[in-house]
Amino acid sequence: MKLELPSSSSTAEDQHTSYTDLLIVGAGPAGLTVAAWASRYGLKARIIDDKETQVHEGRADGLHPRTIExxxxxxxxxxxxxxxxxxREICSWNPSDDDDSRIERTQRIRDMEMDLSRFAQGAIKQGYIEGAFLDLLKDEGVLQVERNVVTESISHDDLQERKHGEYAITLNVAYRNKSGSSDTDVRRERIHAKxxxxxxxxxxxxxxxxxxxxNKNRTQKHFGVIDIVPRTNFPDVRVSCVIHSARHGSIMTLPREGRLIRCYVQLAETGGEEDTFDDKEVSFEDIISKAQKIFSPYKLESGECEWWSVYTVDHQIAKTNSLHNRIFITGDAVHAHTPTMGAxxxxxxxxxxxxGWKLAMVIKGLAKPELLDTYRDERHKVAETLLDLDQEMSQxxxxxxxxxxxxxDEFRKKFTPFLSGTGVIYGPSMIRAEDDNDEQVNGDSGSPAKSGRSKFRSTKSLARNILTGQRLNSHIVVNQADASPRHIHxxxxxxxxxxxxxxxxDLTIAGQRKRLEAIAGHFSDPKSIVCRHLKPNEPEEAAVEILTIHSAPRVEIELLDLPEVLHPFHEKLGYDYWKVFASEASAKEREGDSEDAYSRFGIDSQHGCVVICRPDQHVSLVCDMEDVDMIDEFFEQVLVSS
Incomplete structure (x- = not known):
């Protein structure tokens, strides 16, 4: 079965020596995500890959809610x-108590990830993900993947002493033709990158x-992976299943696009000197035969096999993901693990x-280079948590x-927040204020991050249900100008x-209106770094934007009566009508949710507060509307004065 994939294309210009601000090696989902940020910021950037084309079949397939966001x-x-x-549902199957040669359903579980995001968990082949990113790059026209580019050597001397504006990295590459033969290289290039x-x-x-x-764990786990159109009488073929048999091992199943399903079939575990496993000796027939034994008494046949492979995985993690904030590794280059969590x-x-956004802001001169420290501190901690949980799940x-x-259901609960991606909470740093919940951040018992503890502290009581460091959850609000319900995201x-x-x-209260006018007046003053980065006539160049959500009845508020900085005026385009919103319960009820945004976030509907979010939607600081000097000071340590 063939499903149409999004289109993609790539070219490579004929150069001998070139210069670029950002060079990305690898055009899988991780590399394409960085490239998407580079495109959005309009960077001088390149992305190269040694493969002839994108992935079309197989590989990764699970999408958790945060990734979909x-x-x-x-x-x-x-x-x-x-x-x-x-x-939306996960079923657990185990040997029957009456006959352990047969499996039976022991639990049917509602997927708890649905409670953490407006998106449910999904499954689709990696090729669709790559194709969608490639279409984005093609449409925006800033950079495209250059293929059949083989990395040969690299030099990066004295990175620690080199200024961030210098081309401190030199990568030598070769362009080969589509045959891929080493003796058919048509040209070479020296790429200088910052x-x-x-x-x-x-x-x-x-x-x-x-x-x-x-750091590498010697134990290796081996899985047979098949994407098939099943002919089966197994009742749960269109939900995700974890199946344990008494004698033949275990299987995880995942429904896929069309009529496909994916099966992860346990093959072996090695680690001792005497252990031997040769994945080249394993055939598709071997994998399906073992799967059939595990599925007993149900029948399983393959009507069509789209892709199959054998995964041999060690648990491994790089000791760091950054080299002097000039060379970074990301994704599987940092962490490798089993497919048992679909993570x-x-x-x-x-x-x-x-x-991606941190690199882009530094390269464009919008943010200070120290911002890049936070990638190491934030994501390496996530990688460590990933490996710990994967060890437990794979066992x-x-x-x-x-x-x-x-x-x-009870066992999976401890994995759900992390797996969904929505439960990740970054620790205190220059871009994340301290919070009362810091002792529980990703298991980090308050130990100082390498980038330093924050000099700021969120006021938890102002937004009781918002965790500093976590991505701001979405909720429906109502556009002040046109009454349309919109998700915050x-x-x-x-x-x-x-x-x-x-x-x-509540802006119908005179005192509250004065508080809003005061904070708006401060952000309208060029002495404020926020004002200098708003740029109403160049919104695509703005490093900061202001969004207002009030709790008054929408019909009692006139947009143009509010301070202009809240609905900025563009010399050619007029007012921006998409910056002010009302939090009306009636609109939520129409969307099937009776709770308004203030209640969802635990914010007093009369008093309000300020919530600052990073470009990646994570919360940096929660403070009062009078804390304008602290807001300026917060941005002064991150952004370059404009």
């Missing part, structure tokens, strides 16, 4: 969700040749989503039937700026 922020989630399968990102997978060339050390592509995209998968397999797209959310409270 990221894709949506780039405007590419809709076509992916159209083709993909939605996962920054380099290695997104080139678990066997990363960049990691190896730039001296990133690797690989998701965490890779999330790594790059964290890194559960291979150990056979047990109490956890029979009580899978709809105006938090990946276009570059920081967002200052002014939860203005």
């Amino acid at each position: 990221i894709l949506d922020s780039f405007g590419i989630a809709t076509p992916i969700l159209k083709y993909g399968a939605s996962i 920054y380099l990102v290695g997104a080139d997978g678990a066997h990363s060339w960049v990691r190896k040749h730039c001296g990133f050390e690797l 690989g592509m998701n965490v890779s995209i999330q790594d790059s989503y964290n890194l 559960f998968f291979v150990q056979g039937p047990c109490d956890n397999s029979k009580n899978y 709809d105006f938090m797209k990946s276009t570059g700026p920081w967002r200052i959310f002014i939860f203005a409270g």
Whole structure:
């Protein structure tokens, strides 16, 4: 079965020596996410890959909610969700108590990830993800993937002493023709770059040749992976399943686009000197035969096999993901693990989503280079958590039937926040204020980050349900100008700026209106760094934007009576009618949710507060509307004065 993939194309200009601000090695999902940020910021950037074409079949397939939110922020989630399968239920199967040669359903679980985002978990082949990113790059026209480019050597002397504006990295590459033969290289190029990102997978060339050390677990787990159109009488073929048999091992199944399903079939585990496993000896017939034994008494046949492979995975993690804030690795180049959690592509995209905007702001001269420290501190901690949880989940998968397999809902609960991606909370740093919950941040018991503890502290009581460091959850509000209901994430797209959310409270109260006028007056003053970065006549160049959500009845507020900085005037385009919103319960009820944004976030509907979010939607600071000097001071330590 063939499904139409989004189109993509690539070219490489004929040069001998070239210069670029940002060079990305690897055009899988991780590299393409960095490239998408580079495109949005209009960077002088290049992305190269040694393969002839994008992935079309197989590879990664699971999409967790936070990843879909990221894709949506780039405007590419809709076509992916159209083709993909939605996962809303998980079933656990174990040996029957009456006859352990047969499996039976022991639990049917509602997928708890649905409670953490407006998007449910989904599944679709990696090729669709890559194709959607490639279409984005093609449409925006800033950069495209250059293929059949082989990395040969790299030099990066004295990175620590070189200024951030210098071309401190030199990469020598060769362009080969489509035959891929080493003796048919048609030309070579020397690329000088200011920054380099290695997104080139678990066997990363960049990691190896730039001296990133690797911590590696000797134990290897081997899985047979098949994408098939099943002919089966198994009742749960269109939901995700975890199946443990008594004698033949375990299987995870995942519904896929069209009529496809994916099966992860346990093959073996090696680690001792006497252990031997040769994946080249394994055939598709071997994998399907083992799957059939595990599925007993149900029948399983392959009507069509789209793709199959054998995964041999060690648990490994690079000791760092950054070299002097000039060379970075991301995704599988940093962490390798089993497919049992379906987290690989998701965490890779999330790594790059964290890194891309930071690189772009530094390269464009909008932010200070110290901002790049936070990529190392934030995402390496996530990688460590990923490896710890994967060790536990993979052991559960291979150990056979047990109490956890029979009580899978309880076992899975500890994984759900991290797996969804929505539960990731970044620790204090120059871009994240301290918070009362810091002792629980990703298991980090308050130990100082390398980038330093924050000099600021969020006021938790102002927004009781918002965690500083976590991505701001979306909720429906109502546009003040046209009465249309909108999700908050709809105006938090990946276009570059920081967002200052002014939860203005009830503006029918005179005192509250004066508070809003005061904070608006401050941000209208060029002495404020916020004002200098708003740029109403060059919104695509703005590093900060202000969004206002009030709690008054919408019909009692006139947009143009509010301070102009809240609905800025463009010399050619007029007022911006998409910056002020009302939090009306009646609109939420029409959308099936009776809770308004103030209640959802735990904000006093009369008093309000300010919530500052980074370009990647994570919360940096929660403060009062009078704390304008602290807001300026916060941005002064991050942004370059304009």
